[in-house]
Amino acid sequence: MRLVVIGSGTAGSNFALFARKLDRKAEIIVIGKEKTMQYSPCALPFVLSGKIPKLDNIIVFPNEFYEKQKIQLMLDTEAKAIDREKKVVITDKGEVNYDKLILAVGSKAFVPPIKGVEADGVFTLKSMDDVKKIKAYIEEKKPKRAVVIGAGLIGLEGAVAFKELGLDVLVVELLPHLLPTMLDKDTASIVQKHLEEKDIEFKFGVGVGEIIGSPVKAVKIGEEEIEADLVLVATGVRANVELAKRAGLEVNRGIIVDEYLRTSDPDIYAIGDCAEVFDAVTGERMLSQLGTTAVRMAKVAAINALGGEEKFRPVFNTAITELFDLEIGTFGMTQERAKREGIDIVVGKFKGSTKPEYFPGGKPITVKAIFRKEDKRLIGAQIVGGERVWGRIMALSFAAQKGATVEDIAYGETAYAPPISPTIDPITVAAEMALRKFK
Amino acid sequence: MRLVVIGSGTAGSNFALFARKLDRKAEIIVIGKEKTMQYSPCALPFVLSGKIPKLDNIIVFPNEFYEKQKIQLMLDTEAKAIDREKKVVITDKGEVNYDKLILAVGSKAFVPPIKGVEADGVFTLKSMDDVKKIKAYIEEKKPKRAVVIGAGLIGLEGAVAFKELGLDVLVVELLPHLLPTMLDKDTASIVQKHLEEKDIEFKFGVGVGEIIGSPVKAVKIGEEEIEADLVLVATGVRANVELAKRAGLEVNRGIIVDEYLRTSDPDIYAIGDCAEVFDAVTGERMLSQLGTTAVRMAKVAAINALGGEEKFRPVFNTAITELFDLEIGTFGMTQERAKREGIDIVVGKFKGSTKPEYFPGGKPITVKAIFRKEDKRLIGAQIVGGERVWGRIMALSFAAQKGATVEDIAYGETAYAPPISPTIDPITVAAEMALRKFK
Incomplete structure (x- = not known):
């Protein structure tokens, strides 16, 4: 049995480890764009703030850990296409054939088409590289005022990190309150009050129309120009579905899978941020995009790819954060x-x-x-x-x-x-x- | 409807409050031996250690709080007997007739028949009075070495309190490890190690044969005499069943009740430490004797005494403590x-x-x-x-x-x-x- 995983993030790495636990002999190959295996994206704000002292700390295991378990790593490698007829993954470093293929291709930061969003000093907070760039920019430019676009989890955790680094912080959210998918207005207002007491400012129900200057000098909200020398775009993530789509798999906002995490091709599974799951309340398909969901999907997909029959349970998206x-x-x-x-x-x-x-x-x-x-x-x-x-x-x-x-x-x-x-x-x-x- | 509660502790006080929430008009009378309504017995070790600064703090509500809700208090009053035929409680201050009677008579500290157990300097830790006496004794006699008999929750929490007050502490437990009903030996040993690191000593599998001196000077374990100028007896509690027994109600180790918390007399309920509940694992009758169980029984009994039909669920005895x-x-x-x-x-x-x-x-x-x-x-x-x-x-x-x-x-x-x-x-x-x- 040859299991090929595309993606070396939380879902892909955990899949490889679980599969190895279940089967000592199966060939397990992980194809990944990055140079390392999984790190914790949720930890990035804490590296930014300095609570986690070193960026490398958040790499869960060194590559050797996987290799010792006979998990073959093809890192720094991009999967370009899937030939489902031949059961082959085409990469920039050659072809890899599979018995079962696991798509764990993750998500990318969504950057809305704001004028000036490409300017120097505008960042996302989705990868280790992002943190490196923000830290270098802060080091070099000593910015004084950060504007965070988006009051979701990453936006708020980023805002707290900037505040802890001594910057003035304004959070701008298009919707009427913070954490709009997780909280209602009444509970969100408790969080807002706490953050305001810590001197984080908010503007709700408005968007940033333009980012001015490069390096950034200001953002434009309506007619108002607000001083800003660092901008964090934290407006959510989008599932990476292009590879699956090109391979002719059924795709919605994420890759569509059944209860067993199989895509429309029974030899291909999809797990983690790129795949849709079932909502425990409505029964409808949804994107969960939590680290815990990725790990849990990896566990179930490993069982099923190796011949088991374990259903992945509908998801409540249980989440926790700490802000000050x-x-x-x-x-x-x-x-x-x-x-x-x-x-x-x-x-x-x-x-x-x-x-x-x-x-x-x-x-x-x-x-x-x-x-x-x-x-x-x-x-x-x-x-x-x-x-x-x-x-x-x-x-x-x-x-x-x-x-x-x-x-x-x-x-x-x-x-x-x-x-x-x-x-x-x-x-x-x-x-x-x-x-x-x-x- | 006239509801009469015997017992002003956690179960009785909560019964009165829940019943009042459910029925604004019912007559509710609480007969209690103490001068105040419920206090938190679990908080006593923390009053002893000083973490809770004043003993009176642990009285949940002042008497006026109940009286304002038209709960009639007959405190400092002892219920002597129940005449079930006439539906009357006979107290040392007169007779009280009832439509429904709720027995919330609690438990008392069990003191094993150890020679010398009546000596000055030997205490239990079950009531506010106990704490007063221990504090006065420590103040006056400045004891240096405490022996705690029994390594259950109260024994260990008492041991920690003595340690925090600067005494040397030895805990003696007849069974082979600490918290013997809650933990297995393997998990208990983690707790033991932690307490030993904090300089609490243990002896397992042995009992105290004799307490020597009054005020106490030593305890005898086997042939060994161990210096001790304060002894805490923490060998569990016994349900107060005498009143129920004399009234001809079915009694086992606690008062026997059905799923609706009715005793063998359908007009009499029993709740809290004095009553048996059903074990969620075995389905058998057991004594729970936790504060949370008392409150939960009070809630269900209030519904049922007022004509409802709510079953009290079997109990897992979920418990938590913090030791250092x-x-x-x-x-x-x-x-x-x-x-x-x-x-x-x-x-x-x-x-x-x-x-x-x-x-x-x-x-x-x-x-x-x-x-x-x-x-x-x-x-x-x-x-x-x-x-x-x-x-x-x-x-x-x-x-x-x-x-x-x-x-x-x-x-x-x-x-x-x-x-x-x-x-x-x-x-x-x-x-x-x-x-x-x-x-």
Whole structure:
């Protein structure tokens, strides 16, 4: 069995490692454009800020680690085309034939067609190279004011990094609030307030019309010119679908796969940022584009490419971030998206403390839990607080993954100790709030 | 409707509050021996150590809070008997008739019949009064060396408090390791090592035969006399069943109730430490005696006493504690108990880090997950680590409460961010370890 992986990122590298665990003899070949195997793209903002001291630190394993496991690496190599008839990948360094092919070709930063976006001092934050360039630019030009376009996860984490490096920071977001796919306006406003207290400025509902100067001197928002000597474009990513499309595979916004992660060609799998998955709430195809999803897809595709039959489960897109002293956790459906998609929901929301009142050091925490009216199931949650948000979003997500209803959470068992959490946990209270509305 | 509650602790106080939320008109009367309503018994070790500055802080609400909600308080009052025929509680301050009676009479510290156990300087740690007495004794006698009898939660939390107050501490446990009902020997040894590094000493598999002197001067273990000028007896609690027994209710180790928390008399409910619940793993009756269980029972009993039909769910006894720099979380079946009870299990265990390797500050964490062989279900877990144990035990517990299998955890969605958790979470890896053994 010859497994060929295109892509040496999180999905591709993990696929190779999982496949090797499952099969000691299979030939495993990874074709990758970069010179190294997987690194953590989510870690880039922390390299930028200096919290992670060295860029190379975020490379998960050295190339030798893979080679020792008899994973053949064809790095610094570009896959140009796939001949599905002959089962061959055509690269700039020759042809590679396969029994099963795994597309793990990832995504690229989406850069909107803003006038001047090619200017010196305008960056994306998607690759190790991006970080190198930003760091060199900061070193050389000593910029004073950064404008971040886009208030998604990478935009905000980038904004925090710039602030920590001593820059003034303005975040510009076309939509009405920050983290627009993850949070509703009410929970987003808590995050916004916290970031504003740390002197990050925001403009919502407007776009950058033009970037002026090269090196950049200003951005234009409406008629207003705003001083900026560094611009970060963080307006999302797009799945790399071109190779699959040229090979005649079915492609939507991402490469289309079935429950077993097979593309429209049964000998070709697609995993990670380039592939669509199923939404656990709506059942529809979606792009997840989280590192955890990439790893989980790799695990399932490895089983299936080696002859197994494991379904990849629909995805809630459980996510967490930390911005200064605030943790933000989310998964699933937001109230705003439910409204857009016409899904009837019941919302439970509670603002409490992370510790019992009598224990010093508790911090405010807001839990918003979203239940589907039809079957009372937990279909989404947003938690924002000073600590222990992660545990609560993990608990709610695992409950939702098992089909938990509002009663399951309201009557659920939590772990309590005075220095850690209250006897009646905020997640339970939020569910109770919703439960009362059901009655 | 006249609801009479005997017991002003966590279960009784919460019952009164929940019942009032559900019914604005019902008469609610709480009969309690103490002078105040609920306080947090779990907080007592932290008052002892001084982390919670004042004893009164742990009283959850002042009496006026209940009175404002038209909850009638008969405090400083002892219920002597129940006349079930007449539906009357006989107290030392007169008779109180009821429509529904709720027994929330709690538990008392179990003190084994050790010679000299009545000596000055020997304490339990179950009530506010206990803390007052210990603090006064420490103030007056300036003891140097504490012996703690029993390595359960209260014993260890007490030992940590004494250590933080500057005493030498020895913990003596009859069973072979600490936290014997919550952990197995392997996970317990991690906790023991940490406590020993903090200079707490242990003796296992032996009991204290005699307490010498009053005020105490030493304890005798076998033939050895060990110096001690303070002794804490922390050998568990016993349900207060006498009142129920005298009233002719069915009683086992605790008061027997059905799924609706009704005793053998349909007009009498029992909740909290005094009542037995159903074990989520074995289906058998058990004593839970956790604060969270008391609150959850109160909630369900309030619904039912007011005419509802809500079942109280079987209990996993999810618990968490923090001992110095270590968090310990558990629920459900241990490996040792499974062996004793003849339950076939498959264990997955993994030692990893709480953060990705490249992110500074990650701490060791060990996850032990226990699955039932028969149906692959998660029936227990033990997690010991430097941080974020609570979130993991919450996630696994909620998954188990919904009947999660080994696949549900191994393929489960976790929330990842570099400063918070690894892409592949230790709980997932532990489940994968177990999954491989199933195959």
